[in-house]
Amino acid sequence: MGLVVKDVSKSFPSEHGIKPVLQDITFESKDNEFVCVLGHSGCGKSTLLNMIAGFASPDDGLMTVNGEQINGPDQERGVVFQEHALFPWYTVLENIALGPTFQGKPKEESQQIAKKYLALVNLEDAADQYPSQLSGGMKQRVGIARALANEPKILLMDEPFGALDILTRETMRKELLNIWMHLRTMVVFVTHSIAEAVHLADRILVMKQGKIASNIEVHLDRPRDAKHPQFLSLVDELSSILIEEKARA
């Protein structure tokens, strides 16, 4: 079943009348799939992700998870934000325990769950620190653990590593991949890095000016080698799709 997005359109009001941001977006993704949404800045990636999260609703079209229509935010769709959006007044452990607590689990159990996911992202030592005391990479790991602690069906990530330096970014990508291989939750991952998408995805949705320009399945074994010929040819293919757009724009 998984996630089904069908003929979804969205526009925003602007000074020059109504501005279409997404047009006829259609794709499906299976339960254990890692989906990357790849595209230039402003092509509507966040808008799409926010609608899947339930923060906004489409003007037109249908969005369902396991056959059920998306209607507002829900714990079955966990979100990792680019700006991490951790609660500054809660410690790392409290942040992660929040989801289970909201679900009405007793304090003990929530803490137990939180500790498990804290270990998954290798941050046991920071359990009692506040977000302001963490580095960018650590914050992002807490954000991932917090979303996972709810055991969501879908993990939505909007450029989660966008604010990190290249080295940290690479480490985080590897860690995310390890976690995903372990949990096999469906992930929808927004990025504008071609290499990141090819490293991570089972399916790459290339977006151009509010439309899906291509929907590519990737069948390379993980972990992927950036020097592998198939890897390189896929990178070439993707960049030619994206650059072609630039030339026209």
Add this chain to the structure above:
Amino acid sequence: MTVGTNEKLSLKNSMTSHFFTTERKDSLSRMMTIAGFFALWQIIGMINAHFEWFNPTFLPTPVDVLGAALHLHDQGVLFTHIWSSTWRLGVGFILGVVIAVVLDFLIAKVKLVQNALEPLINIIGPIPPFALLPIFIIWMGVGELSKLTLITYATAIPMIAYTVDGIRNVNPLLVRSALSLGANQWQVFKSVILPSALPPIFVGMRVTLAISFSAMVVAEMIGAFSGLGYLIIDSRNFFQMDNMFLAAALIGVLYSIFALILSFIEKRLFKWRQGTQMNDAISK
């Protein structure tokens, strides 16, 4: 991950060591200033008592003021006055803050309440609360009710204005984050809206505390038979300058105690703000 651990350790070390040394130096120099002030006052008073530049009764020395305190204590009224002022202020201030915060949340949340209250506050807000005291006294008599009403009113009106914007400004990203973690309305309030409103509420409390104190003193100066404000007026009638200085000093002390309690609560409540203040931008 090893990087994380190292980062954390070094962060902790630099913070604690740096913290203590500067704090101790700070408090030492502060105490010196205060001691110096009293010493200077005592010396000037004593020199004046000797040379009589002006009538020494106009400027009692700190020792005279202490003597007045002992005298009042012997009469058994010192703590009665202090206690009267303390509980009036405590009750009036807390009531005023609670009323203001509840109204603020309603104003921020319910458009209808906002439209009803904001124009009203704009009309009566500019009237200095003390101008209303005689009216309160005629309505409610000279008893405690009119005094408490004045203190509560004088606290609530500015408190509403100081905190409403802070309460309204909640980071929408955090609300989204809570909602997608499965929070219901009450949980969003408890874990996002209330914690992000607390800092502005405390700023408002710190500012309005001074106003509440003025209201307390004024209320006690008119139609009261106990309290530090009453002590000032009563002593004026008998030209007891040392008592007046004592009452003024005690009001100052009481204010400091209330302010200290506030900042103590703040420290407990806002541990998470460590490293997010202006002074933390650059550490030396």
